[in-house]
Amino acid sequence: MTAEEQLFSDVTTPQGRAGWAAIIADPAAALIALDFDGVLSPIVADPEQAYVLPAAVDAMAELGGRIGTLAVITGRPVQAALRLGGFAGRAGLEKLIILGQYGVERWDAATGELTTPEPPAEIQQVRDRLPALLAECGQPDLYVEDKGRAIGVHTRRASDPQAALDAITGPLLDLADELGLQAEPGRNVVEIRAAGFDKGSALQGLVAERTAGAVAYAGDDLGDLAAFDTVDRLRAAGTPGLLLCSASDEQDALRPRADVVCAGPAGIAAFLTHLAGAL
Ligand SMILES: [Mg+2]
Missing domain, CATH: 3.40.50.1000 (HAD superfamily/HAD-like)
Incomplete structure (x- = not known):
């Protein structure tokens, strides 16, 4: 050999x-x-x-x-x-x-x-609805990372990152679910992106x-x-x-x-x- x-x-x-x-x-x-x-x-x-x-x-x-x-x-x-x-x-x-x-x-x-x-239209809906949704969660000032085909909401810069993450995770998962998108919770971040x-x-x-x-x-x-x-x-x-x-x-x-x-x-x-x- x-x-x-x-x-x-x-x-x-x-x-x-x-x-x-x-x-x-x-x-x-x-x-x-x-x-x-x-x-x-x-x-x-x-x-x-x-x-x-x-x-x-x-x-x-x-x-x-x-x-x-x-x-x-x-x-x-x-x-x-x-x-x-x-x-x-x-x-x-x-x-x-x-x-x-x-x-x-x-x-x-x-x-x-x-x-x-083109990014799916549903991502644009996330972009449009995110400010009101974060305000409802009491977290209007979180850093939103817009990647075009994905949008990440970061809590690392919040005064209490874990509390902020806890407040937004459920509503963001629901939003992704409603729009047929995929939500990926991570370390101090929830990212919503196109599924599939x-x-x-x-x-x-x-x-x-x-x-x-x-x-x-x-x-x-x-x-x-x-x-x-x-x-x-x-x-x-x-x-x-x-x-x-x-x-x-x-x-x-x-x-x-x-x-x-x-x-x-x-x-x-x-x-x-x-x-x-x-x-
Ligand atoms: Mg490899």
């Missing part, structure tokens, strides 16, 4: 073998989607320095010309993935698709276009758009579980799939569900190189 082969496990599961075989049999119909952080780029102390491994970009470029659809699906904004990935203008990646912010944003290498849909965006729905939408005949997905963290669920559902419905885990000491949730376990981003790059070589 070569050093490269030891960076990833064999495809041992029957479903994974079916996914691998389907990709090899008809690469033009296949879709390969890759998470960014911890899969293409190593996890580092400063996320602004999480550059994609050169070996990963090389492997993607090799795959790019042979696979029907090659995509990156990330929680990061597209611009951050482009800056840290060096994908733009790279030979072999002329058809790369990046779905950023869990599928809210999309960038197509083929056109160089970045599309961000995660890596699973992003992958599902892309597979449907591309009418992919086989799909592979690589992830490393809890946010990737939704995409793993999507591949499992596709497989149950007859579309072969292959699940890759970029293993780390920090997070083990994906490992038991993966068909191939890779030794971090270097292992992912080695596996993608191996796959490109098999096509």
